[in-house]
Amino acid sequence: MARHTGPKTKISRRYGVLIHGSPKAFENKNYPPGQHGPKGSRRKLSDYALALAEKQKLRFQYGVLERQFRRYFALASSKRGVTGEILLQLLETRLDNVVQKLGFAKTLYAARQMVSHGHVAVNGRKTNASSMNVKPGDVITIRSGERSKRLAVKYLDQTSALTPPEWLLVDKENLSGSVVRIPTRSEINPIVNEQLVVELYSR
Numbered sequence: 001m002a003r004h005t006g007p008k009t010k011i012s013r014r015y016g017v018l019i020h021g022s023p024k025a026f027e028n029k030n031y032p033p034g035q036h037g038p039k040g041s042r043r044k045l046s047d048y049a050l051a052l053a054e055k056q057k058l059r060f061q062y063g064v065l066e067r068q069f070r071r072y073f074a075l076a077s078s079k080r081g082v083t084g085e086i087l088l089q090l091l092e093t094r095l096d097n098v099v100q101k102l103g104f105a106k107t108l109y110a111a112r113q114m115v116s117h118g119h120v121a122v123n124g125r126k127t128n129a130s131s132m133n134v135k136p137g138d139v140i141t142i143r144s145g146e147r148s149k150r151l152a153v154k155y156l157d158q159t160s161a162l163t164p165p166e167w168l169l170v171d172k173e174n175l176s177g178s179v180v181r182i183p184t185r186s187e188i189n190p191i192v193n194e195q196l197v198v199e200l201y202s203r
Contacts, residue, residue: 005177017057017191039201051200054192061106061191062091068131073201084194092188093120093179096130102170102177103159104142104152119148134179142175149175 057070062089076087096112105111114120115130142152152175164170165187170177
Protein backbone atom coordinates (compact mmCIF):
# COMPACT_ATOMS: atom_id res chain seq x y z
CA MET A 1 0.00 0.00 0.00
CA ALA A 2 1.48 3.34 -1.04
CA ARG A 3 1.44 5.61 1.95
CA HIS A 4 3.48 8.37 3.54
CA THR A 5 4.24 7.61 7.19
CA GLY A 6 5.83 10.96 8.11
CA PRO A 7 4.17 14.29 9.01
CA LYS A 8 1.49 14.89 6.39
CA THR A 9 1.53 18.69 6.64
CA LYS A 10 5.24 18.62 5.81
CA ILE A 11 4.41 17.50 2.25
CA SER A 12 2.04 20.44 1.83
CA ARG A 13 4.66 22.86 3.14
CA ARG A 14 7.24 21.47 0.72
CA TYR A 15 5.05 22.22 -2.31
CA GLY A 16 3.25 25.30 -1.02
CA VAL A 17 -0.28 23.89 -1.33
CA LEU A 18 -2.48 21.93 1.08
CA ILE A 19 -2.41 18.28 -0.03
CA HIS A 20 -2.78 16.40 3.25
CA GLY A 21 -2.64 17.28 6.90
CA SER A 22 -4.26 19.97 9.01
CA PRO A 23 -5.33 23.19 7.22
CA LYS A 24 -4.66 25.14 10.43
CA ALA A 25 -1.16 23.68 10.78
CA PHE A 26 -0.45 24.58 7.14
CA GLU A 27 -1.67 28.15 7.65
CA ASN A 28 0.49 28.55 10.75
CA LYS A 29 3.58 27.28 8.93
CA ASN A 30 3.09 28.10 5.26
CA TYR A 31 6.82 28.08 4.55
CA PRO A 32 9.08 25.21 3.41
CA PRO A 33 10.13 22.65 6.06
CA GLY A 34 13.67 22.58 7.41
CA GLN A 35 15.86 24.90 9.44
CA HIS A 36 16.05 27.52 6.67
CA GLY A 37 12.35 27.38 5.84
CA PRO A 38 11.12 30.34 7.94
CA LYS A 39 14.01 32.59 6.83
CA GLY A 40 14.31 32.10 3.12
CA SER A 41 11.79 32.59 0.34
CA ARG A 42 11.00 29.87 -2.16
CA ARG A 43 13.78 29.90 -4.73
CA LYS A 44 13.00 30.13 -8.41
CA LEU A 45 12.71 26.68 -9.95
CA SER A 46 13.72 25.51 -13.40
CA ASP A 47 11.05 24.35 -15.84
CA TYR A 48 12.01 20.75 -15.13
CA ALA A 49 11.81 21.26 -11.37
CA LEU A 50 8.38 22.89 -11.72
CA ALA A 51 7.07 19.99 -13.80
CA LEU A 52 8.57 17.46 -11.35
CA ALA A 53 6.91 19.24 -8.43
CA GLU A 54 3.52 19.11 -10.20
CA LYS A 55 3.94 15.37 -10.73
CA GLN A 56 4.89 14.81 -7.11
CA LYS A 57 1.92 16.83 -5.87
CA LEU A 58 -0.40 14.69 -7.98
CA ARG A 59 1.23 11.50 -6.71
CA PHE A 60 0.88 12.55 -3.08
CA GLN A 61 -2.69 13.77 -3.60
CA TYR A 62 -3.80 10.28 -4.66
CA GLY A 63 -1.23 8.34 -2.64
CA VAL A 64 0.32 6.36 -5.50
CA LEU A 65 3.88 5.13 -5.96
CA GLU A 66 6.07 6.23 -8.85
CA ARG A 67 5.70 2.89 -10.65
CA GLN A 68 1.91 3.04 -10.30
CA PHE A 69 1.88 6.62 -11.55
CA ARG A 70 3.89 5.68 -14.63
CA ARG A 71 1.37 2.94 -15.40
CA TYR A 72 -1.48 5.41 -15.14
CA PHE A 73 0.32 7.79 -17.47
CA ALA A 74 1.04 5.03 -19.99
CA LEU A 75 -2.63 4.02 -19.93
CA ALA A 76 -3.77 7.63 -20.34
CA SER A 77 -1.38 8.09 -23.26
CA SER A 78 -2.78 5.03 -25.01
CA LYS A 79 -6.36 6.34 -24.95
CA ARG A 80 -7.93 8.79 -27.37
CA GLY A 81 -8.41 12.26 -25.97
CA VAL A 82 -6.47 14.76 -23.87
CA THR A 83 -3.81 12.79 -22.02
CA GLY A 84 -3.68 15.08 -19.00
CA GLU A 85 -7.44 15.02 -18.47
CA ILE A 86 -7.60 11.23 -18.89
CA LEU A 87 -4.79 10.85 -16.35
CA LEU A 88 -6.77 12.91 -13.84
CA GLN A 89 -9.90 10.83 -14.51
CA LEU A 90 -8.02 7.58 -13.95
CA LEU A 91 -6.71 8.81 -10.62
CA GLU A 92 -10.04 10.32 -9.56
CA THR A 93 -11.97 7.10 -10.24
CA ARG A 94 -9.73 4.93 -8.06
CA LEU A 95 -11.91 3.02 -5.61
CA ASP A 96 -10.26 4.48 -2.50
CA ASN A 97 -10.82 8.03 -3.78
CA VAL A 98 -14.46 7.27 -4.63
CA VAL A 99 -15.10 5.76 -1.18
CA GLN A 100 -13.82 8.98 0.37
CA LYS A 101 -15.86 11.18 -2.00
CA LEU A 102 -19.01 9.22 -1.11
CA GLY A 103 -18.39 10.06 2.55
CA PHE A 104 -17.69 6.51 3.71
CA ALA A 105 -14.26 7.64 4.95
CA LYS A 106 -12.96 10.96 6.22
CA THR A 107 -9.55 10.78 4.53
CA LEU A 108 -7.98 8.97 1.62
CA TYR A 109 -5.93 6.89 4.06
CA ALA A 110 -9.06 5.84 5.94
CA ALA A 111 -10.79 4.99 2.65
CA ARG A 112 -7.85 2.83 1.61
CA GLN A 113 -7.99 1.02 4.91
CA MET A 114 -11.75 0.48 4.53
CA VAL A 115 -11.15 -1.19 1.17
CA SER A 116 -8.06 -3.19 2.13
CA HIS A 117 -9.80 -4.58 5.24
CA GLY A 118 -12.67 -5.90 3.15
CA HIS A 119 -15.42 -3.49 4.25
CA VAL A 120 -16.33 -2.50 0.67
CA ALA A 121 -17.98 -4.33 -2.23
CA VAL A 122 -18.26 -3.29 -5.87
CA ASN A 123 -21.30 -4.60 -7.75
CA GLY A 124 -21.93 -7.04 -4.91
CA ARG A 125 -18.44 -8.52 -4.89
CA LYS A 126 -16.02 -7.98 -2.02
CA THR A 127 -12.74 -6.37 -3.03
CA ASN A 128 -9.59 -5.25 -1.26
CA ALA A 129 -8.08 -3.55 -4.32
CA SER A 130 -8.13 0.16 -3.50
CA SER A 131 -6.45 0.93 -6.83
CA MET A 132 -9.22 -0.53 -9.00
CA ASN A 133 -10.95 1.97 -11.28
CA VAL A 134 -14.71 2.21 -11.09
CA LYS A 135 -16.81 3.03 -14.14
CA PRO A 136 -20.30 4.40 -14.85
CA GLY A 137 -22.95 2.05 -13.52
CA ASP A 138 -20.77 0.53 -10.81
CA VAL A 139 -22.36 0.29 -7.37
CA ILE A 140 -20.17 0.65 -4.28
CA THR A 141 -21.61 -0.72 -1.05
CA ILE A 142 -20.50 -1.15 2.52
CA ARG A 143 -20.67 -4.83 3.40
CA SER A 144 -23.29 -6.11 5.81
CA GLY A 145 -20.93 -6.95 8.67
CA GLU A 146 -21.56 -5.06 11.91
CA ARG A 147 -18.04 -3.60 12.04
CA SER A 148 -18.22 -2.48 8.40
CA LYS A 149 -21.54 -0.71 8.92
CA ARG A 150 -20.41 0.86 12.19
CA LEU A 151 -17.30 2.32 10.57
CA ALA A 152 -19.24 3.68 7.60
CA VAL A 153 -21.91 5.29 9.79
CA LYS A 154 -19.21 6.92 11.94
CA TYR A 155 -17.51 8.41 8.90
CA LEU A 156 -20.83 9.52 7.37
CA ASP A 157 -21.50 11.49 10.55
CA GLN A 158 -18.06 13.09 10.32
CA THR A 159 -18.48 13.99 6.64
CA SER A 160 -22.16 15.01 6.77
CA ALA A 161 -21.30 18.62 5.85
CA LEU A 162 -19.64 17.53 2.60
CA THR A 163 -21.61 17.16 -0.63
CA PRO A 164 -20.58 14.33 -2.98
CA PRO A 165 -19.69 15.45 -6.52
CA GLU A 166 -22.41 15.30 -9.19
CA TRP A 167 -20.78 12.34 -10.93
CA LEU A 168 -21.48 10.21 -7.86
CA LEU A 169 -24.79 9.29 -6.24
CA VAL A 170 -24.88 8.30 -2.58
CA ASP A 171 -27.59 6.44 -0.66
CA LYS A 172 -26.68 7.00 2.99
CA GLU A 173 -29.59 4.97 4.32
CA ASN A 174 -28.45 1.84 2.49
CA LEU A 175 -24.73 2.65 2.82
CA SER A 176 -24.19 2.53 -0.92
CA GLY A 177 -23.24 4.76 -3.80
CA SER A 178 -23.03 4.58 -7.56
CA VAL A 179 -20.97 6.09 -10.36
CA VAL A 180 -23.19 8.17 -12.62
CA ARG A 181 -20.50 9.12 -15.13
CA ILE A 182 -16.82 9.85 -15.54
CA PRO A 183 -15.95 13.22 -13.94
CA THR A 184 -14.96 16.21 -16.06
CA ARG A 185 -11.77 18.15 -15.43
CA SER A 186 -13.70 21.04 -13.87
CA GLU A 187 -15.34 18.62 -11.43
CA ILE A 188 -11.98 17.17 -10.45
CA ASN A 189 -10.59 20.69 -9.96
CA PRO A 190 -6.95 19.55 -9.77
CA ILE A 191 -4.37 21.28 -7.58
CA VAL A 192 -1.78 20.87 -10.34
CA ASN A 193 -1.17 21.87 -13.94
CA GLU A 194 -1.47 18.41 -15.47
CA GLN A 195 -0.06 19.62 -18.79
CA LEU A 196 3.32 20.11 -17.09
CA VAL A 197 3.14 16.48 -15.95
CA VAL A 198 2.45 15.37 -19.54
CA GLU A 199 5.39 17.44 -20.77
CA LEU A 200 7.62 15.95 -18.07
CA TYR A 201 6.95 12.38 -19.25
CA SER A 202 7.18 13.43 -22.88
CA ARG A 203 10.77 14.67 -22.59
